[in-house]
Structure formats: C-alpha cells, structure tokens
C-alpha cells in the first residue's frame with residue numbers, strides 16, 4: 001500500500017496500535033465494559049461528536065469538488081441520524097440526565113480533541129480537515145472491523161462496534177484515505193506538512209481519549 005494516508009498511519013503506528021488493542025476495545029467486544037466507564041465515554045464522546053460534525057461541515061465547505069461535498073454530506077447524514085439515535089438510546093438505558101447529555105463537565109482529553117478539530121476547521125484547508133477525519137474514522141474502522149470476532153449481547157456495546165464495521169462505513173473510510181492521497185498530491189510541501197501535523201496530533205488525541213476513560 002502506498003499514498004499519503006498510508007504513510008501517515010505508518011508514522012503513527014505505535015499510538016494507532018495502542019488504540020486498536022486498547023482495554024476499552026477489548027472490554028467492549030467482551031461485553032464486560034462496565035456501565036460507569038461506558039457512560040463516561042459516551043457522555044464525553046457526544047461532545048466530541050458535536051465538534052466532529054462541525055468539522056465535517058468545514059470539510060464540505062472547503063472541498064474542491066462537488067462530488068466530495070456529496071460524499072461528506074451523506075456521511076454527516078448518517079452521524080446525525082443512526083449514530084445520534086444510538087447515543088440517545090444508550091443515554092436512556094444508562095439513565096443519563098439531560099444536563100450530562102448536553103453540557104457535561106469536559107475532561108481535558110475531550111477539550112484537547114475539540115480544540116484540534118476547531119483548529120483544523122478554522123484553517124479552511126481541506127487537507128487539514130481530511131487528515132483529522134481520516135484518523136477519527138480510519139482508526140475506528142481498524143479496531144471495530146475484525147472479521148469473525150463475536151459481538152457482545154447488549155446493544156450499547158454491540159452497536160458501537162457495528163456502527164464502525166459495516167459496508168457504508170468501510171466505503172467512506174476507503175474514500176477518505178484516497179481523497180487525502182489525491183489532495184496531498186496537489187499541495188506544496190509546507191501544506192502537506194501542516195496536514196501531517198494534524199494527523200499526528202489527532203492520533204495522540206485518540207489514544208488519550210481512550211486512556212481517559214479509565215482515569
């Protein structure tokens with residue numbers, strides 16, 4: 001495999017692997033993730049999703065082609081429907097009150113990730129937005145999409161896996177990677193390096209986000 005997206009992932013291999021083999025992932029698949037940890041993760045992740053959808057909007061605005069805007073908008077539609085209702089149903093099941101769903105106290109890992117996404121969006125550079133999207137979705141595909149691995153019984157665990165391991169999601173991540181490759185080829189070295197730094201920082205944020213579940 002070649003290309004910018006693949007190179008960047010290889011540069012971050014240690015943190016990437018640490019995420020894919022994280023205790024959170026193992027407990028999620030085993031169905032042994034306790035409700036306190038799951039609840040903490042989902043409450044913080046809902047705030048991640050808020051900035052993530054804003055980043056998708058920035059990617060839609062800064063894309064250089066209509067076809068890319070369509071693909072990104074279709075993905076945003078999935079996040080704001082199927083994925084959003086997963087959060088709401090999980091919050092209902094876990095008894096999370098409205099205040100915690102909408103404006104919880106933010107952990108430092110969440111604030112850091114939100115700041116990174118805001119920075120990428122505010123740069124108005126399509127490649128920077130793509131770099132962060134490639135991490136956020138590529139890394140989740142890599143830990144979730146394990147053929148033959150059994151799903152846990154509770155929907156709060158199983159659906160968080162299947163939302164990131166299905167044909168639509170696979171296709172979107174493949175597109176994101178090829179799109180980052182395509183756009184990188186058009187960039188001067190300084191802008192490629194900027195996108196590279198966003199990618200690296202996003203991988204570090206992902207690892208810190210999983211680690212933060214167990215603080």
Ligand SMILES: Cc1ncc(CN)c(N)n1
Pocket residue numbers: 045048136137140206209
């Ligand atoms: C922190 C984080 N990173 C990525 C994803 C995948 N959508 C997520 N929900 N949360």
